[in-house]
Amino acid sequence: MQRAAAPPPVYYADQADAPRVPEPPGRLWRALGWMSIVLSVALVLGSLTAYGFWRRLDGRIDREDVKGRLGENRPEKLNDATNILLLGSDSREGENSRYGTEIGRRSDTAVLLHISPGGKGAIGLSFPRDSMVRIPECETDSRTVPARFGMINSAFAEGGPACTWKTIEALTKIHIDHYVEVDFAGFTRVVDALGGVEICVPRAVNDPRAELRLKAGRQTVRGEQALGYVRTRHGIGDGSDLDRIKRQQAFMASIVKKATDGSMLTDPQRVYAFLEAIADSVRTDEDMTLSVMQDLATGLRGISAGNVRFVTVPVQAYPQDRNRVQFDKAKAEPLFAAIREDNTVPEPEPAPAPAKGAPPVQPAQVKVGVYNGTASSGLGKRTAEQLAARGFDVVKVGNADKTYEKTAILYGTGAQRHAQRLAIALPGHPPKPWKKAKPGYVYLVIGGDGAKLRGANPVPKVAGEVRADQDICAAG
Template sequence: MQRAVAPSPVYYADAPSPPEPPARGRLWRVLGWVSIGLSVLLVAGSLTAYGLWRRLDGQIDRENVDDKLGANRPAKLNNSMNILLMGSDSRAGENARYGTEAGQRSDTTILLHISPGGEHAIGVSFPRDSMVSIPSCKRANGTSTPAQFGMINAAFSTAGPACTWKTIEALTKIHIDHYVEVDFAGFKRVVDALGGVEICVPRRIDDPKAELHLRAGRQIVHGDQALGYVRTRYVLGDGSDLDRIKRQQTFMASVVKKATDRGMLTDPGRTFSFLSAATKSIKADDRFTLSVMQKLAGGLQGMSAGKVRFVTVPVEPYPQDRNRVQFNQAQAEPLFAAIREDNAPPEGAPAPVPAQQNGTGVQPVPPAQVRLAVYNASGADGLGQRTADQLADRGFQVVRVATRKGRPFARTQILYGRGAERQAARTAIAVPGHTPRPWSGARPGYVYLVIGKEGAALRTLPAAVPKVAGEIRADQDVCGRA
């Protein structure tokens, strides 16, 4: 982001001159995740070659789960995307080296919520030791399991990912759109294709049984070391599943940062190798199609690591067994409700936006696609920079901030160049009360906010998904995370 106070610009028709072209930013920014298959699918939205898309898409193992979810599902209340991410502990095939335990369980269960417009994302971890009610589920052979009360990961072992999907929907009343599953071998392939992931270890670790050998401090881990780091329960932390989840979340945060790294995404060879490894490593529902992935990826352009956070469902000890936990409903329900009712992007605008709201009658783009110059023509010192900072915090690309000397303007204006109607519409939502208008002297694709004496009050944001104790944000330093 480029912010610089320039000399007084020359004005034309009470409007600022176009700013200098901004420094070239990241070509793509994409959300990443520890199931990592998902981060790959999102990165894939940056590829323009349809043939490559088709080739990658054909490598994904898909399953039809429609008839296993039942009819009594939560209603979809918004335009967000909710994806259930599961790490399987299957010992079949390539995973046989990790033991002979029969069956498979969801070693990791996370609900990834992406807000409408791709503005924010939150990953909600469900502890595997949580005691919950599991509904009756249909198995692959057509038989049904009885409803039961048990550990949440038992849903996966009794009737596969569709049963975990059905259980999470019943517990949270959140409508889930898709699922993505990855096993141990797939996890390692994707970490290696990513070039390793940065972690931070408080002390030296030597655990031959877990094949885990780490020096103290900041380091990059690959393959087996990465898998051992996210799975171990006893050589790191206090041995609890909750402590392991915290470690997994710090790893996920590092994946987000790596997946949005400019060097990664501007190297076509690295990107394709990464995508190819990931698509070979995941399983998903058959509705998670190529078009859905492309739409999801397009909506996430511009999301930065700072807009991604990870939380754990609030829990409390289970009275009948202190080695188990149960949801703390008083704290968990507000979190679930906020996700269910996340109806709007940060500016609180419906889509499409009526003409009387933005002055153009066109559908606005996400803030990250708006190249915005802010000019202070109000006579109030510092107002331009303060407004620019607020807009940048909401995701706008502020490419220039400047102050007009001389007689202040009476009114605030939103002006735009050729091809920037939708960008101006988004600006008018963020700064309401000012009808955008085209300006022939504007640089094509740019929007200009000229702040007059009446100011530029930003729209009040809707209540966000509440903060949860111990949450991790993806832009935090790996050695500074709790």
């Protein structure tokens, strides 16, 4: 038998060891202001209910017809989660002309904002601009852009937001519901409406190209200074895009933290100015209607900064060009899958009700064997590892004698309360006695309906992730 690395010990059984169980019953847009804006609006809209106010805001939002350019071969929507593609435009048109004279509307990055079912948590997934990917054929108003292999940021430059949308869906197999785009001027408006955003820099910064001068340590930056901070590539970090993404994620987290601060949410004048700045700054798809925004706001009411985090798609060096990167599929695919299949609403695990005169059963007291009764390879091992991380004493992992339609929790003599403790962690599967079970043991047989742990975070931890509630100096 092979012992798993993570405590408590998990043992892997051969097919022969499995008990025969009965059938269980039944480049980066340098500002990245768009990300902060979208998250912030989602986090505070819920405090407003006046319909007239909503209507005035709605009429100021610019919308673009993109859905008809996505094609038919799209990923299926699997659940009630909301996925919003956040894009940063470096357009120099109109009020953005003060930032340069470049022609066109480009975006050097994209972020996928995933909001879990029920609005209990959110994660912003950044796609590095230098990622070499397969870009599908895209349609614009004037031409067809052929499919090609290139940097992910070229999708927006050549095919617009619909092309980036289509590319991200093809790469991740995650269904995207909406997109939101923000420009430089919009970023500065929103930061000013917030009264500035707190940052932390390890040493003083003097970057004439970004018109940026900062002292070392914790401080608050406003509009143009904030824009210079998130645009600079000199004087902070190693100058790489990946390092800059991490710093900008800390900036976004600081915005979320401020946007969810109680003192702001209870000041109607501040909230009104903030939302007006957002409405004047974003462009969305045609289906991001007033009612959709209201539903989103309602679902996110009460979300805390601690449940918002930012991660970067895991990447590795691109062999043909060390200045480029490619997705690290071994690490990226599980992350994409977790977001794609986020079906559960995290909730606290209730305390077990002890039997009269008996102390509650603790997970460490539950000896459980986990058997995979499905055709999904590795499901038993993954579930066992999750149970072990919760403190359960997983004694065996193996395959059941056949496939099963339903998941079952079975127990032997003297293990009824232990089985009930396991059922708290795995709701929806009432424990049942089994005559062939070893006394004191519990058996989890995973069937076609799966084994979802209560309160399990659907998106795995990612190295370097930034949480919105952490100290800004620690995050930066």
